[in-house]
Amino acid sequence: MKKVLTYGTFDLLHFGHINLLRRAKELGDYLIVGLSTDEFNKGKNKQAYHSYENRKLILESIRFVDEVIPENTWDQKVKDVIEHDVDIFVMGDDWEGKFDFLKEYCEVVYLPRTIGISTSKIKNDLNMVKNG
Ligand code: C2G
Numbered sequence: 001m002k003k004v005l006t007y008g009t010f011d012l013l014h015f016g017h018i019n020l021l022r023r024a025k026e027l028g029d030y031l032i033v034g035l036s037t038d039e040f041n042k043g044k045n046k047q048a049y050h051s052y053e054n055r056k057l058i059l060e061s062i063r064f065v066d067e068v069i070p071e072n073t074w075d076q077k078v079k080d081v082i083e084h085d086v087d088i089f090v091m092g093d094d095w096e097g098k099f100d101f102l103k104e105y106c107e108v109v110y111l112p113r114t115i116g117i118s119t120s121k122i123k124n125d126l127n128m129v130k131n132g
Pocket of ligand 1: 007008009010011016017020036044071074090091092093094095112113114115116117118
């Protein structure tokens, strides 16, 4: 069984996230998502709209996702790759090169981001509507 691992906040889930999860799953048989906790998000200067528990609930209901684990720190990836016996690590290419240190432990794949959508764009667009 080929195991795939990716990480993210996945707030206000949108088709860019789904495109990433679908392509990640297509690379193997089992997809694990390291979901950023609310605490970890503070370190990414992100304030997620949905709580960790609710983002986890949403992710677990996606057919491409087989398991969700918490992402608490930047440096848990090596341990996660080893402990979960991961074959392929996947991230969107806005992270291109940032996780090449994992190549010692597994394949590292950066997938093209979906253009034209992001959680911050959704928030900005909704704000514009609200403010007229
Ligand atoms: N993504 C994408 N296309 C978009 C938006 C996001 O392919 N239009 C991808 C990102 O590249 C990432 C994943 O979807 O691989 C999740 O995006 P975020 O929730 O923004 O994750 P991020 O804050 O980048 O967290 O340790 C890694 C970090 O936790 C990554």
